[in-house]
Amino acid sequence: xxxxxxxxxxxxxxxxxxxxxxxxxRLQKRVPHLAAILIGNNGASETYVASKIRNCExxxxxxxxxxxxxxxxxxxxxxxxxxxxxxENVDGILVQLPLPKHINEEKIINLINxxxxxxxxxxxxxxxxxxxxxxxxxxxxxxxxxxxxxxQVETSxxxxxxxxxxxxxxRPISILLNQNTNPGNCTVTVCHSRTQNLAAYCRQADIxxxxxxxxxxxxADMVKEGAVVIDVGITRVEDPSKKSxxxxxxxxxxxxxxxxxxxxxxxxxxxxxxxxxxxxQNTYQAWLQQVR
Ligand code: NAD
Numbered sequence: 526x527x528x529x530x531x532x533x534x535x536x537x538x539x540x541x542x543x544x545x546x547x548x549x550x551r552l553q554k555r556v557p558h559l560a561a562i563l564i565g566n567n568g569a570s571e572t573y574v575a576s577k578i579r580n581c582e583x584x585x586x587x588x589x590x591x592x593x594x595x596x597x598x599x600x601x602x603x604x605x606x607x608x609x610x611x612x613e614n615v616d617g618i619l620v621q622l623p624l625p626k627h628i629n630e631e632k633i634i635n636l637i638n639x640x641x642x643x644x645x646x647x648x649x650x651x652x653x654x655x656x657x658x659x660x661x662x663x664x665x666x667x668x669x670x671x672x673x674x675x676x677q678v679e680t681s682x683x684x685x686x687x688x689x690x691x692x693x694x695x696r697p698i699s700i701l702l703n704q705n706t707n708p709g710n711c712t713v714t715v716c717h718s719r720t721q722n723l724a725a726y727c728r729q730a731d732i733x734x735x736x737x738x739x740x741x742x743x744x745a746d747m748v749k750e751g752a753v754v755i756d757v758g759i760t761r762v763e764d765p766s767k768k769s770x771x772x773x774x775x776x777x778x779x780x781x782x783x784x785x786x787x788x789x790x791x792x793x794x795x796x797x798x799x800x801x802x803x804x805x806q807n808t809y810q811a812w813l814q815q816v817r
Contacts, residue, residue: 529790531798534675538802539584546585557812558587559617560609565595570621580801610638617643617808643807661807666698668799673708685711686726689736740774745781754789757796
């Protein structure tokens, strides 16, 4: 069994980006600039945004954070996005989800200039992804694909089972694994909350991507010998032994499942870190397109 080490792979990607930025600094070019919009004070969202900003700094990107209170009015959010769309010095814009209930998430995402849509959530980005055209791939599926590529995991002709069909993870990774690319060329089954006999599908899978958000959901008896297991889940579970008061749990019962796998990604230390690498890559791509 080999661990798909998100820490190691994401660090390599970041090191390579840092080198490229050093070179543009030498040429006195402006550096990539990611702008994040954060609304309210949801603990998990705060942590994610802080980590994105910290990682931007680590590779030499510029970042800015636009913050709003939870009761922000939609027009104020709209004008903040329009301002960032029109700012020639901003390459990537991300709006940290989830948004407060009174804000129309779809409307807000649709406002982001697709050329700056580094989260890849805009319908234009999604449409291009479906057609296999170059675009911003949502950071988590992008990170998973980079991880599979790094470890040269054989995917062609394999049966992949994706658990979850969200727009940010399940659906895009099912499309990517199915495309005629390497990694790719899988036969993909997408399971979801209404799937009957989910365990039977999983037992047939060469590759399982667990992205449903139920800690420890995937058990050893649902996994065949030699399977590749990618754990996307991130759930905060109360843990008084931790300083923060919580532990981060994945969707896979790692202890039980790992011995049966050829490859498995841990939580933490797996897909979460690759997601950051995916976002940085997208921001770098957006910048390349703007400064060219
Ligand atoms: P979501 O809630 O939008 O979607 C969950 C999906 O799981 C749905 O499609 C639903 O049909 C399916 N599902 C729910 N219960 C199920 C069940 N019992 N059996 C089968 N399918 C079921 O969630 P999401 O945004 O896709 O996130 C999924 C998980 O991945 C969460 O834990 C989230 O925190 C995590 N996540 C991690 C990263 C990362 O960087 N590692 C990024 C995004 C999301």
